[in-house]
Amino acid sequence: MGESLNPSPLARLRRAVRPDWSRTVAARRTAAGLLVVLAAAAALRPDPAGQRHDVIVALRDLSPGTPLTDADVGVESRLAATIPDGASRDIQNTFGATLAGPTRRGEVITDVRLLGSRLTEASAGPDARIVPLHLADDALVDLIRPGDVVDVLAAGSTQAGLDSPPEVIATAAIVALVSAESAGPAGASERVVLVVLPRHAANAVAGAALTRQITVTFH
Known part of the structure; x- marks a missing residue:
């Protein structure tokens, strides 16, 4: 027999509490769509580990004791995860500074590699x-x-x-x-x-x- 045209209050309550099959499928499809949108947004968001910053690096092998010039150091973009603490970022402040030790080409110049208060404190x-x-x-x-x-x-x-x-x-x-x-x-x-x-x-x-x-x- 089909459903009554005049369901009892108890039947109405059951229908409200337990949605029918079509409602359940629609809800599941909606939830799946939301998960797809969230996954796409996460994939497009920049990865902090992939961010890059400009740092000062040695352009050639350098000996200690010589004031740095534009022939000795330059600016390069490096991955944030590979940049050491205290990395120098201002090229103008680096010119004229004195290295406290030998430095290889490509090495990031840090505060404790230069003569100054940072070196003495460290x-x-x-x-x-x-x-x-x-x-x-x-x-x-x-x-x-x-x-x-x-x-x-x-x-x-x-x-x-x-x-x-x-x-x-x-x-x-x-x-x-x-x-x-x-x-x-x-x-x-x-x-x-x-x-x-x-x-x-x-x-x-x-x-x-x-x-x-x-x-x-x-x-």
């Missing part, structure tokens, strides 16, 4: 300073590399005709830069070793270097 804390040293033994300079850890010694002073032993005036200094080889007017070496030390130790070393011969020992 090496010896926020209160660190850079101290230039002229070593008594020129041959020793050839053995020192950026990143070496050294102790700084000052030659003993002469008192009453007797030489006192050398004094350790700083420990665990980080070598930031060894200047390129050059010769002074009389053929004397002008090479300088820059070391990073906490402020008090740096000031003591700088003061001793004014009147005493300086050398270092390696860790």
Whole structure:
């Protein structure tokens, strides 16, 4: 028998609570369509991992100690996921900066690769300073590399005709830069070793270097 033309209240309630087959199919098709639209939107949305940013990179192999020019560095677009922290992005601020270590062609220039407060803070804390040293033994300079850890010694002073032993005036200094080889007017070496030390130790070393011969020992 067909459905009653005058269904009872109970039958009406059942029909409202349990939709018929056609309503169920329509609802499923609508939900499927919404899922397709959402999937398409997700596929078209830019992937953060695929974003690119301009950074400063070395255009050729570079040696430490030379101010950077437009022949040394340039701007390249790199994937965001491959860019290191502290990457340099302003080419004008990079010109004239000094590298603290050798750099390969294509390497991204970061803040801790350049002489400055970022390098000193990363090496010896926020209160660190850079101290230039002229070593008594020129041959020793050839053995020192950026990143070496050294102790700084000052030659003993002469008192009453007797030489006192050398004094350790700083420990665990980080070598930031060894200047390129050059010769002074009389053929004397002008090479300088820059070391990073906490402020008090740096000031003591700088003061001793004014009147005493300086050398270092390696860790």
